[in-house]
Amino acid sequence: MEYPELQIQAGQSPAFEGDRAAETRAADGEDILVKIRGLHFAHGARVILDSVDIDIHRGEVTTIMGPSGTGKTTLLRLIGGQFLPDAGTVEVDGQNVPTLSRSDLYELRKRMGMMFQTGALFTDLSVFENVAFPLREHTGLPENVIRDLVLIKLQAVGLRGAKSLMPAELSGGMSRRVALARAIALDPMMIMYDEPFTGQDPITVGVIMQLIRRINQYMGLTSIIVSHDVAEVSAISDRIYLISEGKVMEQGSPAELQKSPSKWAQQFLQGKPDGPVPFHYPAMPFADELMASE
Amino acid sequence: MLGWLQNLGRSGIGFFENVGHAHMFLLQALRGIPYCLRNPYLLTAQIYSVGVLSMPIILISGLTVGMVLGLQMYNTLTDFGAEESLGPVVALSLVRELGPVLSALLFSGRAGSALTAEIGLMKATEQLAGMEMMAVDPMKRVIVPRLLAGIISLPLLVAIFSAVGIIGSYFIGVGLLGVDAGAFWSQMTAKVDFHDDIFNGFLKSLVFGVVATWIAVFEGYDSVPTTAGVSRATTRTVVHTAFAVLGLDFVLTALMFGEV
Numbered sequence: 001m002e003y004p005e006l007q008i009q010a011g012q013s014p015a016f017e018g019d020r021a022a023e024t025r026a027a028d029g030e031d032i033l034v035k036i037r038g039l040h041f042a043h044g045a046r047v048i049l050d051s052v053d054i055d056i057h058r059g060e061v062t063t064i065m066g067p068s069g070t071g072k073t074t075l076l077r078l079i080g081g082q083f084l085p086d087a088g089t090v091e092v093d094g095q096n097v098p099t100l101s102r103s104d105l106y107e108l109r110k111r112m113g114m115m116f117q118t119g120a121l122f123t124d125l126s127v128f129e130n131v132a133f134p135l136r137e138h139t140g141l142p143e144n145v146i147r148d149l150v151l152i153k154l155q156a157v158g159l160r161g162a163k164s165l166m167p168a169e170l171s172g173g174m175s176r177r178v179a180l181a182r183a184i185a186l187d188p189m190m191i192m193y194d195e196p197f198t199g200q201d202p203i204t205v206g207v208i209m210q211l212i213r214r215i216n217q218y219m220g221l222t223s224i225i226v227s228h229d230v231a232e233v234s235a236i237s238d239r240i241y242l243i244s245e246g247k248v249m250e251q252g253s254p255a256e257l258q259k260s261p262s263k264w265a266q267q268f269l270q271g272k273p274d275g276p277v278p279f280h281y282p283a284m285p286f287a288d289e290l291m292a293s294e
Numbered sequence: 295m296l297g298w299l300q301n302l303g304r305s306g307i308g309f310f311e312n313v314g315h316a317h318m319f320l321l322q323a324l325r326g327i328p329y330c331l332r333n334p335y336l337l338t339a340q341i342y343s344v345g346v347l348s349m350p351i352i353l354i355s356g357l358t359v360g361m362v363l364g365l366q367m368y369n370t371l372t373d374f375g376a377e378e379s380l381g382p383v384v385a386l387s388l389v390r391e392l393g394p395v396l397s398a399l400l401f402s403g404r405a406g407s408a409l410t411a412e413i414g415l416m417k418a419t420e421q422l423a424g425m426e427m428m429a430v431d432p433m434k435r436v437i438v439p440r441l442l443a444g445i446i447s448l449p450l451l452v453a454i455f456s457a458v459g460i461i462g463s464y465f466i467g468v469g470l471l472g473v474d475a476g477a478f479w480s481q482m483t484a485k486v487d488f489h490d491d492i493f494n495g496f497l498k499s500l501v502f503g504v505v506a507t508w509i510a511v512f513e514g515y516d517s518v519p520t521t522a523g524v525s526r527a528t529t530r531t532v533v534h535t536a537f538a539v540l541g542l543d544f545v546l547t548a549l550m551f552g553e554v
Contacts, residue, residue, distance in 0.1 A: 120424030
């Protein structure tokens with residue numbers, strides 16, 4: 001599926017009036033907001049991430065792609081400080097996340113937003129109350145100001161009319177849009193998206209793609225997307241990292257990756273059933289096994 | 295032979311690891327008490343959910359247990375010509391033992407399992423992780439109000455259980471079986487001591503409240519975030535609370551009322 005209205009050229013984002021992301025990049029140059037060096041994380045004996053180096057540039061949409069179970073969501077949890085790495089550094093805006101105290105980590109998290117794959121809305125609160133939650137917890141704003149802010153955030157995602165609904169009454173796509181409104185409630189510096197397109201119909205996918213790109217640009221955010229939906233992320237990303245078996249296999253703009261000489265990258269990006277990742281699970285030759293059974 | 299021993303050793307180590315983990319969890323929860331007291335609406339909402347909504351089962355169970363106790367005790371006391379002692383016998387049984395123990399078991403089955411399921415499902419649907427990423431400590435916001443609500447609610451529920459049980463036995467003893475009402479109440483007043491019986495019963499209910507709610511919130515927080523994991527955690531809550539309450543009841547009874 002192609003999305004011509006969102007096509008970007010390699011290494012560039014469309015600049016237009018209100019493009020705060022472009023202003024951010026112009027002000028800070030090629031500033032790196034998230035710097036990961038030598039990151040190593042294992043779960044028991046299984047190595048999830050092995051000496052990974054990643055740079056997330058300020059103001060850009062960066063996507064981490066890879067096969068299922070390769071550690072993409074784990075990477076987001078490490079950036080957010082929910083997991084501690086076995087080795088390496090994860091610097092967010094100059095602060096090494098694994099070494100932060102609990103209070104400093106919580107202060108940093110107020111400047112991060114995260115949209116979970118399931119939405120993670122609080123089921124006992126309405127849409128309005130869900131979006132108002134971080135504002136009530138972290139600001140001393142009066143209720144009338146909070147109300148206006150919540151309405152603004154819901155308007156941005158197109159769900160102002162659904163403010164009284166409960167999460168159980170929302171579709172999957174609507175839940176994610178409310179989660180996005182909640183993630184931007186405190187005007188964070190960055191947002192992380194965990195599989196935002198998984199399981200959604202084409203219209204919802206298109207809506208979420210538009211929202212990610214526009215919110216990133218209008219609010220001057222930095223976005224990190226974890227996904228394996230190649231066409232969708234290629235249309236909205238400034239930079240893509242391909243991860244497999246705990247290592248960064250390829251990185252670059254969507255156009256650069258399309259021309260990558262790596263056969264693994266080409267198999268993954270084009271969805272070929274056979275290649276460096278074989279179709280057949282390792283086994284003895286078929287003819288030999290048939291003969292053996294006689 | 296060795297395999298059996300290894301499994302036994304592994305189970306023992308796992309049990310003590312779990313107990314240690316639960317104690318660390320409780321220490322973390324205690325740190326969150328000031329936050330809960332600064333946001334009393336969180337606590338009152340949970341007291342309603344855990345305490346008030348447990349009233350129906352406590353009232354009905356208390357009434358029926360009191361009525362059955364009245365019937366059974368009367369049958370035995372008439373053999374000794376001591377049916378006038380029905381009042382203190384029922385009151386002491388309820389206040390010292392049946393009230394705290396049965397209320398704790400009922401509380402665990404109704405409110406404890408609900409707490410475990412609620413917290414486990416919040417974990418499974420990433421609501422707790424979402425709260426963490428919004429820089430809100432789920433221990434302070436979710437766990438501590440529920441823990442305090444259970445500790446506050448159970449002694450009150452025990453008092454209600456005992457009171458309703460005594461009323462139930464009054465209806466049976468005095469109303470149906472002909473025990474003298476004056477003797478029923480006057481002997482109860484004379485034989486039931488506030489410090490030795492009522493206060494000790496309150497202490498038991500407080501201990502059971504801590505244990506039952508602690509187990510419920512810990513099992514929910516520690517559950518595997520899947521449907522099967524939450525289901526197993528809910529079952530563990532009821533079973534482990536039953537073991538803990540009955541075991542502690544023996545220890546507390548021996549210390550309070552025994553010659554130990």
